[in-house]
Amino acid sequence: MRLSKHRRATIAEMDMTPMIDIVLLLIIFFMTVTQVSELNRERLELPRLAGWEDQKQTTMTINVDAAGQVLVSGNAMSVAQLLTLVSVELAKLGDDPQRMTVVLRADQRGDCRTVNQIVNALGRMQISRLRIAVQVPA
Amino acid sequence: MKLSNRRIQRHRRLQLPMTSMIDVVFLLLIFFLTTASFVPTERDLESSMRVQASRATASDFQPAVVDVVPGRSGFVYRLGQRELDDPDQLVDLLARFENKAQGAFVRVSDRAPFLMAAAAVQACKTAGFASVSYIPLGEEP
Numbered sequence: 001m002r003l004s005k006h007r008r009a010t011i012a013e014m015d016m017t018p019m020i021d022i023v024l025l026l027i028i029f030f031m032t033v034t035q036v037s038e039l040n041r042e043r044l045e046l047p048r049l050a051g052w053e054d055q056k057q058t059t060m061t062i063n064v065d066a067a068g069q070v071l072v073s074g075n076a077m078s079v080a081q082l083l084t085l086v087s088v089e090l091a092k093l094g095d096d097p098q099r100m101t102v103v104l105r106a107d108q109r110g111d112c113r114t115v116n117q118i119v120n121a122l123g124r125m126q127i128s129r130l131r132i133a134v135q136v137p138a
Numbered sequence: 139m140k141l142s143n144r145r146i147q148r149h150r151r152l153q154l155p156m157t158s159m160i161d162v163v164f165l166l167l168i169f170f171l172t173t174a175s176f177v178p179t180e181r182d183l184e185s186s187m188r189v190q191a192s193r194a195t196a197s198d199f200q201p202a203v204v205d206v207v208p209g210r211s212g213f214v215y216r217l218g219q220r221e222l223d224d225p226d227q228l229v230d231l232l233a234r235f236e237n238k239a240q241g242a243f244v245r246v247s248d249r250a251p252f253l254m255a256a257a258a259v260q261a262c263k264t265a266g267f268a269s270v271s272y273i274p275l276g277e278e279p
Contacts, residue, residue: 016156016160020156020159020160020163023160023163023164023167024163026167026170027163027166027167027170030167030170030171030174031170033174046180047183047252047253047256047257047260049183049256049257049260050181050260050264051180051181051182051183051260052181052182052183052260052263053181053182054181054182055180055181055182056182064252103182105180106252106256107252108251108252108253108256109251109252109253110251110252111248111249111250111251111252112206112246112247112248112249112250112251112252112255112274113248113249115246115252115255115274116246116248116274116275116276117274119272119274120274130272131182131183132182132183132256132259133180133181133182133183134180134181134182134183134256134260135178135179135180136178136179136180136181138178
């Protein structure tokens with residue numbers, strides 16, 4: 001006599017395929033939108049203007065915060081020290097000022113005192129390619 | 139005589155171990171979720187900007203010179219005899235200049251807000267000037 005029914009053990013299986021699809025899509029999304037943080041870009045409140053053209057590769061990025069402090073690659077420095085740094089970069093370019101492109105990222109809340117000092121100093125070094133970075137309004 | 143074991147093969151299911159892959163994928167997802175920062179898009183305002191260390195001479199005042207200087211009530215854009223505080227009005231005025239190929243000059247006082255200096259350069263470009271020269275004015279014009 002057979003008293004108990006022989007039940008085959010059932011294994012609950014979740015269908016993982018849609019979840020993996022979505023997770024992989026999320027990863028691809030974050031990989032594409034994540035910008036590798038550039039060390040030479042300080043967190044500044046740039047002027048919200050349309051700008052004129054997209055940013056290109058530059059030789060040097062100079063940050064000026066709202067207090068007028070000059071920052072290059074995360075290091076605070078005086079205008080005199082900045083000029084030393086510019087001279088080094090200029091030497092790498094064969095002392096040709098025309099090959100040097102400088103991007104000036106200045107905080108819109110500050111005044112033009114430091115910016116003018118930098119512009120004057122660059123002018124004395126015959127560096128004429130200067131760009132002002134702006135933030136495109138949303 | 140049995141030549142093939144097809145019957146046995148039919149019932150064998152190939153199972154890939156997904157656990158480790160899902161672990162890695164989730165780790166990657168958490169990494170990107172935590173490190174992602176959405177930075178605003180930046181553009182360049184002027185690529186043909188010329189730095190002029192020396193003060194502008196009388197001949198530099200052609201064809202358009204915009205001063206960012208203190209006015210009666212705060213800093214203003216001065217174009218000729220007119221004082222403006224709205225960049226859009228500045229664009230309208232600059233657009234009336236005919237010889238835009240010669241470029242424009244933006245002269246900025248040391249104490250002027252940088253936002254106004256950038257807005258003046260932007261106005262010149264928007265008005266159609268081929269190049270814009272930035273001229274530091276010093277403390278006062």
